[in-house]
Amino acid sequence: MAIADAGSFSRASLRLGLAQPTVSRQIQGLEQSLKAQLFYRHGRGIALTDAGKRFYETVVPVLAQLDDVRLDISEHANAPGxxxxxxxxxxxxxxxxxxxxxxxxxxxxxxxxxxxxxxxxxxxxxxxxxxxxxxxxxxxxxxxxxxxxxxxxxxxxxxxxxxxxxxxxxxxxxxxxxxxxxxxxxxxxxxxxxxxxxxxxxxxxxxxxxxxxxxxxxxxxxxxxxxxxxxxxxxxxxxxxxxxxxxxxxxxxxxxxxxxxxxxxxxxxxxxxxxxxxxxxxxxxxxxxxxxxxxxxxxxxxxxx
Missing domain, CATH: 3.40.190.290 (D-Maltodextrin-Binding Protein; domain 2)
Structure with a gap:
């Protein structure tokens, strides 16, 4: 998600605090598991393919829900009960x-x-x-x-x-x-x-x-x-x-x-x-x-x- 938002592997690496080769390997592994190319390169950086767009639109709401669940569990775990x-x-x-x-x-x-x-x-x-x-x-x-x-x-x-x-x-x-x-x-x-x-x-x-x-x-x-x-x-x-x-x-x-x-x-x-x-x-x-x-x-x- 960070790569799609940043528009390049290098900017995404800086945001995530990871080395660029590490980020590239993670994307390659994900594409292999999905059997689909998620990004394509162009003159100004990278962009999502049609498969990448579908993946992005599906995963972003799920990640948001996971964040809500994590926050809810954390609040209840710390609340006296x-x-x-x-x-x-x-x-x-x-x-x-x-x-x-x-x-x-x-x-x-x-x-x-x-x-x-x-x-x-x-x-x-x-x-x-x-x-x-x-x-x-x-x-x-x-x-x-x-x-x-x-x-x-x-x-x-x-x-x-x-x-x-x-x-x-x-x-x-x-x-x-x-x-x-x-x-x-x-x-x-x-x-x-x-x-x-x-x-x-x-x-x-x-x-x-x-x-x-x-x-x-x-x-x-x-x-x-x-x-x-x-x-x-x-x-x-x-x-x-x-x-x-x-x-x-x-x-x-x-x-x-x-x-x-x-x-x-x-x-x-x-x-x-x-x-x-x-x-x-x-x-x-x-x-x-x-x-x-x-x-x-x-x-x-x-x-x-």
Missing amino acids: GVVTFAIPPSIGATIVAPLVSTFRQACPAASLRVLEGFSGRLAEWIEAGEVDLAILYDARRGGTTNVTPLLLEDLFLVRAAGVPAPRSTLATKGLDFSRLALVGAGHGLRRVVDLAVQAEGIPQPTYLEIDSVTALKQLAERGEADTILPFGAVHREVAEGRLSAIQLSSPHMKAKLVMATALNRPISAATRILIDLVREAVCGHVAAGALRGRAYGGATRRRA
Whole structure:
């Protein structure tokens, strides 16, 4: 094709970066395989024969299609794809999952996102077994099968029905009415944070109503039948709607550290790496907006007004 476009073997050789004898041999071999002469010489160079014109008109569209196919395959090969399985606790999932799904679809249109919700203990089992690509866990440390990266240090809040008088804008652990508290069950990451904070204050271990459902805990609080302890992200909508109130717990121990965890025995795909960046961006954005309260690692701190 380059010879026909250039009009001479010498100019075609320069364009292709090949020696002229090499180009001539390739054309001779092609003509022999086709059993037809493709070019004829004239005073100003070379031109296509009738057979050469038919060959040119047939091959050019085919080569263009091959270029399109090659480009398409290259783009899809380089585009992050596959299925990414993401596990998250309900306390933060209600805030970040919906917008995160939208941004992930835009960033990785060739990939599919599967989101699983569960409490931290179960999520840790999934990540250790290599069943999920990325998980958000409470206060997990790097182990022999997992790698963790700090994400958010969340403030914890006493959550109760709206309209209940609050003694002050913050509340000490010793000021809690433990007889009214309903919490997630022992063994869950958020519960461990509360238990350790109570121990650090020298308070005898209370007996709680245990409910392994953030939704049910919020419903009990809204009905005025119990108080609970949750991060602000779990109740920010209900607080904004005037259905619940949230009082920040002032103890330095009443803070929950969230980390992003990946399995060491599971390769981290390009799509998973993009999801990791999007999760961090989402958390920093929600902290800045006030929907999450605490300090995002790599981001700003948001304090309760």
